[in-house]
Amino acid sequence: MTTLTLAKAITAGLRSAMDEDAKVLVMGEDVGRLGGVFRVTDGLQKDFGEDRVIDTPLSEAGIVGTAIGMAMRGYRPVCEIQFDGFIYPAYSEIVTQLAKMGNRLAGAGTLPVVLRVPYGGGIGAVEHHSESPEAYFAHTAGLRVVTPSTPQDAYWMIRQAIASPDPVMVFEPKRRYWDKGEVDTDAPAPPLHAARVVRPGEHLTLVAYGPSVKVALDAAEAAAAEGTSVEVVDLRTLSPVDFDTVQASVERTGRLVVVHEAATFLGLGAELAARITERCFYALEAPVLRVGGFHVPYPAARIEEHYLPDVERVLDAVDRSMAF
Amino acid sequence: MVAGQSSPGGSQDAHPVVQLLTPEGERVHDDEHSPLVAHLGADDLRARYRDMALVRRFDVEATALQRQGELALWASCSGQEAAQVGAGRALRPQDHVFPTYREHGLAWSRGLDPVTLLQLYRGTTHGGWDPATANFHLYTLVIGAQTLHATGYAMGVQKDGAVGTGDAARDTAVLACFGDGASAQGEVNEAFVWAGVFNAPVVFFCQNNQWAISEGNERQMRAPLYQRAAGFGFPGVRVDGNDVLAVEAVVTAAAERARAGEGPTLVEAFTYRMAAHTTSDDTTRYRSAAEEEVWRARDPLARLEAHLRASGGADEAFFTDLRAEGDALAERVRREVRGMTDPEPTSMFDHVYAEPHPLVEEERAWLTDWVAAGGEEGR
Numbered sequence: 001m002t003t004l005t006l007a008k009a010i011t012a013g014l015r016s017a018m019d020e021d022a023k024v025l026v027m028g029e030d031v032g033r034l035g036g037v038f039r040v041t042d043g044l045q046k047d048f049g050e051d052r053v054i055d056t057p058l059s060e061a062g063i064v065g066t067a068i069g070m071a072m073r074g075y076r077p078v079c080e081i082q083f084d085g086f087i088y089p090a091y092s093e094i095v096t097q098l099a100k101m102g103n104r105l106a107g108a109g110t111l112p113v114v115l116r117v118p119y120g121g122g123i124g125a126v127e128h129h130s131e132s133p134e135a136y137f138a139h140t141a142g143l144r145v146v147t148p149s150t151p152q153d154a155y156w157m158i159r160q161a162i163a164s165p166d167p168v169m170v171f172e173p174k175r176r177y178w179d180k181g182e183v184d185t186d187a188p189a190p191p192l193h194a195a196r197v198v199r200p201g202e203h204l205t206l207v208a209y210g211p212s213v214k215v216a217l218d219a220a221e222a223a224a225a226e227g228t229s230v231e232v233v234d235l236r237t238l239s240p241v242d243f244d245t246v247q248a249s250v251e252r253t254g255r256l257v258v259v260h261e262a263a264t265f266l267g268l269g270a271e272l273a274a275r276i277t278e279r280c281f282y283a284l285e286a287p288v289l290r291v292g293g294f295h296v297p298y299p300a301a302r303i304e305e306h307y308l309p310d311v312e313r314v315l316d317a318v319d320r321s322m323a324f
Numbered sequence: 325m326v327a328g329q330s331s332p333g334g335s336q337d338a339h340p341v342v343q344l345l346t347p348e349g350e351r352v353h354d355d356e357h358s359p360l361v362a363h364l365g366a367d368d369l370r371a372r373y374r375d376m377a378l379v380r381r382f383d384v385e386a387t388a389l390q391r392q393g394e395l396a397l398w399a400s401c402s403g404q405e406a407a408q409v410g411a412g413r414a415l416r417p418q419d420h421v422f423p424t425y426r427e428h429g430l431a432w433s434r435g436l437d438p439v440t441l442l443q444l445y446r447g448t449t450h451g452g453w454d455p456a457t458a459n460f461h462l463y464t465l466v467i468g469a470q471t472l473h474a475t476g477y478a479m480g481v482q483k484d485g486a487v488g489t490g491d492a493a494r495d496t497a498v499l500a501c502f503g504d505g506a507s508a509q510g511e512v513n514e515a516f517v518w519a520g521v522f523n524a525p526v527v528f529f530c531q532n533n534q535w536a537i538s539e540g541n542e543r544q545m546r547a548p549l550y551q552r553a554a555g556f557g558f559p560g561v562r563v564d565g566n567d568v569l570a571v572e573a574v575v576t577a578a579a580e581r582a583r584a585g586e587g588p589t590l591v592e593a594f595t596y597r598m599a600a601h602t603t604s605d606d607t608t609r610y611r612s613a614a615e616e617e618v619w620r621a622r623d624p625l626a627r628l629e630a631h632l633r634a635s636g637g638a639d640e641a642f643f644t645d646l647r648a649e650g651d652a653l654a655e656r657v658r659r660e661v662r663g664m665t666d667p668e669p670t671s672m673f674d675h676v677y678a679e680p681h682p683l684v685e686e687e688r689a690w691l692t693d694w695v696a697a698g699g700e701e702g703r
Contacts, residue, residue, distance in 0.1 A: 017695060026396025035528060051483060056518075057514070057517050057521055058512045059517060059518070061472065061510060061514055062475075062511075062514040062515070062517065062518050064693070065469065065470075065472025065473060065475070065476060065511060065514070065515070066472050066473075066476030067476060068420075068473045069472065069473040069474070069476025069478070069479070070477065070479060070480045070483075072455070072461070072473065072476075072477050072478075072480075073477045073481065073483075073484070074480065074484075092466060092511075093469060093472065093511070097464075097466065097469050097473070100450070101677050102675055102676075102677070103450065103451075103675045104449075104450045104451035104462055105451055105455070105675070106637065106674065106675050107674075107675055108453075108454035108455065108456065109455070109456075110678045113650075115473050125537060141676050142676055142677065144677070144681075146639075156689060157681055164678060164679065165678035165679060166678050189520075191684075239681075240681050240682045240683050241683075241685075257645065271529070286600045292604045299406075
């Protein structure tokens, strides 16, 4: 057991994976000599060499496109997309090529490519550095999408993602990169695609993922002070979604509120609302409510606090749900 | 103009082009490239002619099958046989090809059964073969995307130490196919950057067939494509794409350069798409019959046939037998395409992921039950 920041937990996970399998490569803009703009790959090039930790051209489509080719040659590339908002030049390679290639190969090959994407706001950044594009990719068959909220999950998720024969996108909550937590590198990993109840409760289920889990936990704490017992589920995996865990929770509590930074319109919360309503219509005491971003471009940093779901907005939704 | 180089026409006639066999079927000497094909005897030339003739016969049959409703679509490679067969002949078994969707001649050269190609065009699969069997990747329909895959694959070849060893059975080149239209795509230009920066063993093989559906070269490039390589730091060469010997020579040199660890080359095979873009296209809306006539005179098969006849490299019986072989191939293609069965509906859920995905399995079970319960019978 060791205490690490979420960023350093990913570094440790990458290091373990590279130690175990010489076919694992790390590639991206500034990941080598600099160690990445968030220092997640710090020290890896020094230890594993330029052949395995590759400073790439500034070319996102190139990063994903060449990673596909390397995977076809038997490598397991782990690509860093420097910021959420810069993933779009690679969108075609991800959606038309990476996601579909295994299906087209029909068993003749797999695409074990990992894309690491720092995402989300709350760090006072300039335009294109604070976005939450996860729903675009969860919507695409052929991709797996996960997001850790703790250093422990971050360490294990990156290792499991690298071990997966499928393409996996790991959305890393950049404003939690510096949060510290215990990491047990010997503990058996929970399944990559399982949600987890991180705070048990009786009256209402609060589902969150990535950077919003802390917001949900803080809201649950505040609600408890007001006499409402909130169960918090860390969704952890966005494709597939572990609806069973959410369903089991909602069948106990009868109420569901979903929180994410991404815009609510056609976001993960919309899918959760639809599926959970189908699955537990008779258990629900209130409509499923969502707390998330607005249908606007991610706002300028000086007003982002009014965009991001915070404890007060979550509590407001909790109150509205309880009032039904 | 350089010795042994002439201009096969098109909008960029003035530029030097490697040519070893004129449209009239006369051999041309070129100090740099002629030695690369000097070892080819009459039997070798007949073999290349046979490749091109059978590919064309296959192509004609596939077009007919589309007209008869057996294929959803067909993209003809008519006119580009020399470019594809020449490139194919320049490769070694361990080399890997990343094709577009029009590489039927290259597929043939790699030993892929042409019937295999028709599954995608019939609509029974989005793939159809295992790339490892002939080191020939699946067709790619998103224009230019495969050039990055080829570059990444070539970087993997480098990491495997399969370049510059001097072992002819180990050193590996990667052929990245694309067209004149694709040259306008960002991904193709990114592939040039990557291959240049990492000195990857890639041969960028552009078949400039003059037309990107209805748009000519003037809408895709301001300067001749082969010249673009200089800006990316590697050599570019234009070759007469209707001259099978010149293409074989140029690609042989480029592939050897790649295998030796000397980096990428851009080969622009200047050719012509004699048919429409696909069976859904109508060339009369954008190009003239006169232009087509100019290029018909440069037909890649006709010039090699003229050479074989004039040089005594092939007699009438060769051509007669080859026509019969082509007809037999076409008959087999027709029979096997018509015999292709539709996949099971629930096969759409196969291989979406390598490991089970609960949503896909849930939906597979639903469709299975729906079909079994007769849910589709009301249609």
